[in-house]
Amino acid sequence: xxxxxxxxxxxxxxxxxxxxxxxxxxxxxxxxxxxxxxxxxxxxxxxxxxxxxxxxxxxxxxxxxxxxxxxxxxxxxxxxxxxxxxxxxxxxxxxxxxxxxxxxxxxxxxxxxxxxxxxxxxxxxxxxxxxxxxxxxxxxxxxxxxxxxxxxxxxxxxxxxxxxxxxxxxxxxxxxxxxxxxxxxxxxxxxxxxxxxxxxxxxxxxxxxxxxxxxxxxxxxxxxxxxxxxxxxxxxxxxx
Numbered sequence: 001x002x003x004x005x006x007x008x009x010x011x012x013x014x015x016x017x018x019x020x021x022x023x024x025x026x027x028x029x030x031x032x033x034x035x036x037x038x039x040x041x042x043x044x045x046x047x048x049x050x051x052x053x054x055x056x057x058x059x060x061x062x063x064x065x066x067x068x069x070x071x072x073x074x075x076x077x078x079x080x081x082x083x084x085x086x087x088x089x090x091x092x093x094x095x096x097x098x099x100x101x102x103x104x105x106x107x108x109x110x111x112x113x114x115x116x117x118x119x120x121x122x123x124x125x126x127x128x129x130x131x132x133x134x135x136x137x138x139x140x141x142x143x144x145x146x147x148x149x150x151x152x153x154x155x156x157x158x159x160x161x162x163x164x165x166x167x168x169x170x171x172x173x174x175x176x177x178x179x180x181x182x183x184x185x186x187x188x189x190x191x192x193x194x195x196x197x198x199x200x201x202x203x204x205x206x207x208x209x210x211x212x213x214x215x216x217x218x219x220x221x222x223x224x225x226x227x228x229x230x231x232x233x234x235x236x237x238x239x240x
Contacts, residue, residue, distance in 0.1 A: 002074070002102050006095035016098070022053045022086070028058050028148030029185035029193040030118045030237030034066065036113060036144050036183070036195050044069040047111040048092070049100045050119040051075050053062045054083065057091040066083075072098055072111075080137060080206050084203040100131055106143035108138035116165045118191075121167045125209045132179075144182070145200070148193040149174070152220025153213050169209040173224035183238040185232045190220050 005013050019227055033056070034040065044066070048056050051073035059064045072094040081097040096103070100119070105167030108114060114135055114165050120128040135145050173192060176184075180203055181194040221231075 002098035004094065004096050006073075006087055006092055006196045008226055009087075009090045009093055011084070011087050012157075014084070015078055018078055018082045020077070020082065022077075022080045022083045026028060026055055026118045026148070027187050027189070027191045029187045029191070029233075030056050030117065030148075032062065032183070032193045032195065033060065033113065033115070033146060034147065038092060038227050042066045042112075046071045047108070047114045048073045049075075049114065049116050050093075050122075051092065051159075052077075052080055054080075054086040055183055056093060057086075061089075069102075072096075074098065076100075080239060091124045100128070105138040108135060109140050109141060109143075111139065113144050113146055114139055115118065115146045116148070116218075117193075120147065121149050121154065121169055121171060122165065123168060125169050125211060126158070128209055129204070129207055130210045132207060133201070133204050135198065135219045136198060136204065139198070143198075145196040146193065146224055147176070147196060148191060148196060149176070150203040150220070151190045151224055153210065153215040154189075154217075155213065160184055169211055170213075170215040171209045171221070172189040172215070172220060173229040174227045175209055176206050177227050178231060179203050183236055184229075185234075185236045186229075187233055190224065190231065192224075192229070217219065 057071045070093045073092045074096045074220040086136040149171045151173045179200040184194045
């Protein structure tokens with residue numbers, strides 16, 4: 001179930017008396033978002049799923065070329081949705097508290113870019129596959145899905161009650177490259193960012209994450225090299 005916290009930049013249903021703190025630090029190559037569209041001056045609608053501390057929204061609003069973009073956020077952690085300092089700065093236009101699985105699929109069609117940064121590794125393999133399929137199916141024909149994830153089983157556990165921080169799967173570079181991204185980038189430690197288009201839906205069956213916790217950084221790096229993933233931090237690779 002989704003509960004709207006912010007509507008048109010105004011807090012309409014604040015969560016009060018919460019001791020939970022905003023979570024969601026991310027090493028994803030967020031700057032990739034500035035290279036997705038041909039015209040950043042256009043009126044752009046962004047959905048940030050699992051926005052955490054709001055780092056992606058901050059990056060978008062801090063760039064003069066994208067400050068006019070409208071950014072909506074969904075997060076399943078109460079602490080992220082009880083963040084008055086973020087909301088006072090008018091970073092997110094609309095914010096919903098709830099899981100991405102609860103978002104009506106027809107709502108995804110209104111966005112030009114849907115962001116899933118460091119989210120899928122927190123899901124089960126089946127849920128991650130279902131969510132990617134749903135997003136790719138539901139988004140508009142000219143929209144893009146921006147996904148980032150560690151390309152290995154990055155060990156991480158919960159820090160607070162209900163924070164959804166535990167990592168449940170590892171995603172090899174082969175699983176993401178099989179989705180035929182239009183472009184990608186990498187940050188240390190082997191955190192890949194991938195821009196997917198509608199064509200990725202044709203290859204969704206090849207998205208195969210692993211629950212094997214021994215899928216180490218070293219193994220992830222071997223897989224990345226084997227599939228030709230160009231792991232050069234700070235560089236963007238366009239595949240067409």
